[in-house]
Amino acid sequence: MRLRVMLFATYREIADAKELAWTAEPGTTLGQFLDAFLAAHPRLAPHRGSMLVAVNLAVADPTAVLHEGDEVALLPPVSGGCP
Amino acid sequence: MRLRVMLFATYREIADAKELAWTAEPGTTLGQFLDAFLAAHPRLAPHRGSMLVAVNLAVADPTAVLHEGDEVALLPPVSGGCP
Amino acid sequence: MIEMTRRRIDVDAVLDSVRRDEAGAVVLFLGTVRADADVAALDYEVYVPMAKKVLADLAERAKAKFGVLDLSIAHRIGRVPVGGDSVAVACAAAHRREAFEACAWVMDEVKRIVPIWKSVPPRRVRRSR
Amino acid sequence: MIEMTRRRIDVDAVLDSVRRDEAGAVVLFLGTVRADADVAALDYEVYVPMAKKVLADLAERAKAKFGVLDLSIAHRIGRVPVGGDSVAVACAAAHRREAFEACAWVMDEVKRIVPIWKSVPPRRVRRSR
Numbered sequence: 001m002r003l004r005v006m007l008f009a010t011y012r013e014i015a016d017a018k019e020l021a022w023t024a025e026p027g028t029t030l031g032q033f034l035d036a037f038l039a040a041h042p043r044l045a046p047h048r049g050s051m052l053v054a055v056n057l058a059v060a061d062p063t064a065v066l067h068e069g070d071e072v073a074l075l076p077p078v079s080g081g082c083p
Numbered sequence: 084m085r086l087r088v089m090l091f092a093t094y095r096e097i098a099d100a101k102e103l104a105w106t107a108e109p110g111t112t113l114g115q116f117l118d119a120f121l122a123a124h125p126r127l128a129p130h131r132g133s134m135l136v137a138v139n140l141a142v143a144d145p146t147a148v149l150h151e152g153d154e155v156a157l158l159p160p161v162s163g164g165c166p
Numbered sequence: 167m168i169e170m171t172r173r174r175i176d177v178d179a180v181l182d183s184v185r186r187d188e189a190g191a192v193v194l195f196l197g198t199v200r201a202d203a204d205v206a207a208l209d210y211e212v213y214v215p216m217a218k219k220v221l222a223d224l225a226e227r228a229k230a231k232f233g234v235l236d237l238s239i240a241h242r243i244g245r246v247p248v249g250g251d252s253v254a255v256a257c258a259a260a261h262r263r264e265a266f267e268a269c270a271w272v273m274d275e276v277k278r279i280v281p282i283w284k285s286v287p288p289r290r291v292r293r294s295r
Numbered sequence: 296m297i298e299m300t301r302r303r304i305d306v307d308a309v310l311d312s313v314r315r316d317e318a319g320a321v322v323l324f325l326g327t328v329r330a331d332a333d334v335a336a337l338d339y340e341v342y343v344p345m346a347k348k349v350l351a352d353l354a355e356r357a358k359a360k361f362g363v364l365d366l367s368i369a370h371r372i373g374r375v376p377v378g379g380d381s382v383a384v385a386c387a388a389a390h391r392r393e394a395f396e397a398c399a400w401v402m403d404e405v406k407r408i409v410p411i412w413k414s415v416p417p418r419r420v421r422r423s424r
Contacts, residue, residue, distance in 0.1 A: 009412035076412060078407070079411070080341075080382065080406060080411025089213065091281065137213075141216075162277070162283050163212075163241060177307070186378075193325075193398075194321075249316050266398070
């Protein structure tokens, strides 16, 4: 199945891409996807501890099962609003 | 000496006047003035306990000595701002 | 900026009066006339020269107490219809916490010590013919 | 009203979006770009569809939690110069206490859970000659 991987802020700069396509076996969990994706992008791996991950605009757990066409977003710690 | 006595809100309605002239002996204190003024306006007397009194725009104590031309304001409990 | 006005409060002017490049936060409070039962408007009576003096002093005390950059207060005089702004307090600070605290404290003080009195205007009696 | 915008935040429109006749208090918070050392502007990057969803949910939770009448949030996307508004939160309530509390709580949450990232834009290198 195909997934869209969205990258923001420092992760976007590290990967030098806003969006990447990714292919995974049906039934893959979010945790399994992350293992594979971070192995392919080792410079992002050190950020896993502070990384928030959203699937289709909602924060999701590593146990969540992914589906064809899912939008997976890797979110650095947020810093909106006032300074 | 002559004093200007300013009345607001419910006190203005009770006395039916926004401003009254008053004459007192030099050396009169604010407390002495109030005794005489409220004796002359007995319908205001019951409000003395909750009345704030200002002399020349500043809240003053009963011991304050009044002077020629002083503006004495009798202030009901305030209620500005939002509802 | 301390203003007592018979006209509509110019909220943008109140905000602009406190804006500073060193500010990271601006908090504005608007007191508005609420549609309570039988209320179509409120009348505000003000002892203007004393109110201006007390509000100017209040703004200075708030700046010192909370370390805010600037603080403005505008209050209406006279009749304000339901939905209208009776009072505006704007406060600018480096950080949001002190801006919120100063603004809330000033409103508490406005209701406590500023010589302003509100009343519900009497309804006009309609005569039938 | 939940708005993510590349243009200047229209503060009057944000305020008007929460005004109600049943309100006695409106609180507005503006986050402004502060002139810190070497900062002339800030860049805001936003995951727009998720930010809209999280902000809409936040506004509903604030209404339920504090019993406020309405709450609007607007946030800038892109470059905001020093002095510019990066975020506006407006809240209307029957009484001032809940309006202040809801507005402050929403700002804490905006900084905690909304997918927005700010950065200092890199300075252009000036070449001599």
